[in-house]
Amino acid sequence: MTHESTFEIFLTAPPGLEQALLAEAKELKFAAPKAVPGGVTVQGGWAEVWRANLSVRGAARVLARIGEFRAFHLAQLDKRSRKFPWGGVLRPDVPVKVEVSTNKKSKIYHAGAAAQRVEKAIAETLGAPVTKDAELTVKLRIEDNLCVFSVDTSGEGLHKRGHKSAVGKAPMRENLAAMFLRECGYDGTEPVVDPMCGSGTFVIEAAEIAKGLMPGRSRSFAFEQLATFDAAAWSALKQQGGIRGTDLLFHGSDRNEGAVEMAAANADRASVADCTRFAQAAVSDLQRPPGPPGLVIVNPPYGARIGNKKLLFALYGALGQVLKERFSGWRVGIVTSETGLAKAANLPFLPFGAPVAHGGLKIRLFKTDPLP
DSSP: OOTTOOEEEEEEOOTTOHHHHHHHHHHTTOEEEEEETTEEEEEEOHHHHHHHHHHOSSOSEEEEEEEEEEOSSHHHHHHHHHHSOGGGTOOTTSOEEEEEEEOTTSSOOOHHHHHHHHHHHHHHHTOOOBOTTOSEEEEEEEETTEEEEEEESSSSOTTOOSOOSOOOSSOOOHHHHHHHHHHTTOOSSSOEEETTOTTTHHHHHHHHHHHTOOTTTTSOOGGGGSTTOOHHHHHHHHHSSOOOOOOOOEEEEESOHHHHHHHHHHHHHTTOGGGEEEEEOOGGGOOOOSSSOOEEEEOOOOSSSSSOHHHHHHHHHHHHHHHHHHOTTOEEEEEESOHHHHHHTOOOBOOOOOOEEETTEEEEEEEBSSOO
16 A cells, blocks of 8 residues: 555444434545444545544544455465555554454354464564554454455544543543534534533533544544654644634533532643633532523433432433523433433423444433424
């Protein structure tokens, strides 16, 4: 692969959020975006891989498809892996690990044995060390005897923006928060309120979007360890864009004093302290902030990991009552795994979409039009 060659780039997303990620990829003008199970494919070269990691808020990872061939047995996989042009992408001095997935239609069905063959091929033809704890991962998917190789160009999951030193008990991942904000119609031009803010994820994401801050601006990526990396071009890419000013304020509150302090510190590290406000308050104390209406979005306890479910019905009921009484003209988004709890809020929810996998649970976004 040359620096200029074009290939398939796979932006991964939790199943259920493919269409939201597709909308973002189109908005960011990636070439040939297409929703597929588990994410979105786009076309581009290495510069577009870097741009995806830097700018896409909803993706969990960015995988670069680096080549494919057919193999019907392990000996064939071994032989063709040794002829694969690893040196065009991998560096001989950077450790790598190999992960394999295979389906029942393939004659090669033992993922562990397949991984060993590819690891050995890389080690013996390129000279790169193979270690289980390597930060760089080559992924092989064997589907109907077609071996498709990708490299995980992100490293740590993209929800790790590099600003949070502390999180609460059951945090909302940043990429999920960004997609739920998008699903609620949020585009950075209205205020956002989260009355159970925890570590501040929704509030901070909303503020970053309003200010035009790139989600990947503060962290490093696995692609920096590839043979295709151009440090000068990457530095130039990061300089593009710039920060917008915003007159909006983004409000978070929580009854837990520690959570409020944590959220404020996270906002400060994310460079949005100037437009975010955090306060210790119970849901019953929630007040509509001055200014135009916007979006109230909240990820309350579900009862699965935090809280007694019976007590939570009263909490959701109180939240719904406060919103109906004090937030006329505002839209609402509630993320929960329990439809019954959402209904306890007694809000005029729109028809809800597909469930989204999150931390072993299936969660859904329940949203409204502007409240009467």
